[in-house]
Amino acid sequence: MKLLTFSTLFPNAQRPNHGIFVETRLRYLLASRQVQSRVVAPVPWFPFKHERFGVYGTLASVPQSEVRHGIDVTHPRYPVIPKVGMSAAPLLLAKAMKPVIGRVIDEGYDFDAIDAHYFYPDGVAAVMLGRYFNKPVVITARGTDINLVPQYALPRRMIRWAAEHAAGMITVCNALKDEMVGLGIAPDRITPLRNGVDLQLFQPGDRQALRAERGMEGFTLMSVGHLEPRKGHELVIAAMRQLPDARLFIAGSGPDRKKLEDLAQELKVADRVRFLGPLPQSELRNWYGGADALVLASSREGWANVLLESMACGTPVVASNVWGTPEVVAAPEAGVLMAERTPRGVADAVRQLQAAYPSHEATRRYAERFSWDDTTQGQLTLFRNILGQGRA
Incomplete structure (x- = not known):
C-alpha cells in the first residue's frame, strides 16, 4: 500500500x-x-x-x-x-x-x-x-x-x-x-x-547512577509537557507546598515558563523546582529512569504518551483522571489517578503512591503490554x- x-x-x-x-x-x-x-x-x-x-x-x-x-x-x-x-x-x-x-x-x-x-x-x-x-x-x-x-x-x-x-x-x-x-x-x-510505546528506547537504566548524574535527591517528581495551562504544571508546583520533602523537575518549553517560575518563587518552593527546558527523547528517558514518579495534571488528554514512556523506564505515574488517561493508568503498578485536579489532589495522589509504591520491575512489565x-x-x-x- x-x-x-x-x-x-x-x-x-x-x-x-x-x-x-x-x-x-x-x-x-x-x-x-x-x-x-x-x-x-x-x-x-x-x-x-x-x-x-x-x-x-x-x-x-x-x-x-x-x-x-x-x-x-x-x-x-x-x-x-x-x-x-x-x-x-x-x-x-x-x-x-x-x-x-x-x-x-x-x-x-x-x-x-x-x-x-x-x-x-x-x-x-x-x-x-x-x-x-x-x-x-x-x-x-x-x-x-x-x-x-x-x-x-x-x-x-x-x-x-x-x-x-x-x-x-x-x-x-x-x-x-x-x-x-x-x-x-x-x-x-x-x-x-x-x-x-517504544520499549527499546524507553527502558530502565542504572537508577542510582542516573540520579547522581542529575542531582536528584529525595523523592523526585517529573512533570513533562508544553508549558501552557492545559498541562497543569502550576498545580504540581503548588502541590510542592504540601510535599516538603519532594523535588520537582519540569521538562518542556512554552509561553508560560516565566509565569511558572514566578509562581514557584511566590510559593517559596523555587529551591525545590528546576526547569529543564525541552529535552530530546534520548535524554528524557534518563530523567524518567531516575525519577520516583511522573506527574501529569492535564485538563485534557487523548492518549498521553509521556505516561507510558515513564512506565517503560520503570517509573510509576500520578495523573489526572481525564479522557483516555484511565485507560493508560489501569493498575496499581502503573500508578495513581488523582481524586481531584487541584494542588491538594496532586499532593494526596503522590502520598498515596508513596504509601503503596510498586516495584520498578512491575511498572516496566505493565508498560510492556503496550507495544x-x-x-x-x-x-x-x-x-x-x-x-x-x-x-x-
Missing part, C-alpha cells in the same frame, strides 16, 4: 518533538514492510526567520524538505490568518496543498490513500483534498481536536462533514470514540487504536479493508 501521511503535527528540524507520536506510529507501520508513505507536514507561512518572532519565527526556519528516519518529509507553507484563522484554516490549508500533492502524484508517487492526523483543521482539509484527487481518507483523532475544538459551532459542523466523507476514522482511546459518537458520528465507522504491534496490525487491517485488499 502507498500512503500519503498528512498532518501539521509532525516533527521537523526546528521542533523535533512536535507531533512525535505521529512520526513514531508511522515508523512502526513502515517497519511492517507492507506500507510505503511519504509525509506532507505543512507549516504556517511567516516571512521572518528569527527567534524573536516566537514560534512563527522558528517555523519560518523549518526546511522545505528533509529525511527523518528514512522517511521523506516535505514542509510546504500555508497561510494562517490571525483572529479568523480557526474558521478558515481547513479551506486555506487544502487550497495551499492542492499543487503540492499534485506534484507528488506527477513525480510518480500515486498513493492509494491519505493518512491524516488531527481532525481539525488537518482532517477536514484532508477530506477536501481526498475528494479533489479521488483518494480515500482515514483521519486519526488525537485529543483536543475532539474534546475541545467541537465546542465552536462552525468547526463542529466541519468535523461532522469530514467524518461523513472519510473512508475511516481512528481514535487513540475509547473515550475519544465515545465523544465522537456524542457528536453524531456512527460508532461502527470509528476504530480505537491506542498508541504504543506497537496491535496498533500496526489494526492500521493494516483498516487500510486494506478500505482499499479492498482483503484481510491483513
